Amino acid sequence: MKEIIVEKLKQIETEHEVKILFAVESGSRAWGFPSKDSDYDVRFVYVHRKDWYLSIDQKRDVIEYPINDLLDFSGWDLKKALNLFAKSNPAFLEWLRSPIVYHDDLTISEELRKIGNEILSKKACIYHYLHMARGNYRDYLQGEEVKIKKYFYILRPILACIWIQKYNEIPPILFDELLEMEGLEQEFLEEVGKLLIRKKQGEELDLEPRKKVLNDFIENNIQFFEEYVKGITESNKVNTENLNELFRTTIEHSWEK
Incomplete structure (x- = not known):
């Protein structure tokens, strides 16, 4: 599959006249708990030639393809990616x-x-992960019977907040690495461990x-972080000039190769 993905990335470069910086x-x-039928979610950052940026036209800064044969390709232009990086965008x-x-x-x-x-903004990241956990918890884990695999998609963002x-x-x-942090109760770790073993063995948890x-x-952590995040104050401003220089240098050097 990696060979197929790498070949598709080369096609994207040709089709859109871009250089892919990393994919x-x-x-x-990537999180370590795929299902047997999980898509390959390929994400990449790309750069155009300098003249593409020296324009008054509004231009699309995303490349996306419909999911096909379990392959999901989506990428951001370098300028968009650096702007989101400056805001501590958790996805990026x-x-x-x-x-x-796949490429770097x-x-x-x-x-x-x-x-x-x-440049990390604790406030931005915790809000992001909290929103993710809260929404999935509301949608999937409210009945006496629940979609058991959804626990992973709620526990992971909560552990990220912690x-x-x-x-x-x-x-x-x-x-797995999130579970190694100090302070997690043994009973919790044992329950998660049982589900994780079943998931990694390919069992379809329904x-x-x-x-x-x-x-x-x-529930305890959602309640805690809803209050905790409100009290975070941040005054650090990102030095965007460093990112501007990185942006300019990357455009120049990427097309020399």
Whole structure:
């Protein structure tokens, strides 16, 4: 599949006259708990030639394709990506740390990874993950029987919130690594561990009785972070001039190769 993805990325470069700077896997495969039929969520950042940017025209800064044969391709123009990076966009911060990399020329991704924690907005990231957890919890885990696999899609953002609060840094992408942080109760870890083993063995987790230990953990943390995030004050302004210089340098160097 990686060969197919890499070939598609080359086609995208030709079709849109762009250079792809890096391309990674996003979603459940990158998080470490894919289902047997999970899509390949390929996300990438690309750059145009300089003249494309020197224009008064409004131009589309996203490349997207319909899902086809479990392949989902979507990418952002470099300028859009850097603007979102400056705002601590959690999706983009996750792209930069994905453990599954399809292409990376390292000219920009390494630099952004180095400064990611320096520009981190705890408030923006916690709001993002809290919104994700709260919505999925409301939609999938309210009955006596619940879609058991949805626990992963709610626990992961909550664990990310805890990581940010505890360590003041961008949380790991892999679910397993989030579970290694200090302070998680043994009963909770054992319950999650059982589900994780079943998921990794390929078992399709569908409707089952709700897990009280997990629901309690979720409800308590949603309630906590709804109040905690309101009290976060941030005054650090991102040095956009550094990102502007990185933007200009990347445009120049990418087309020399």
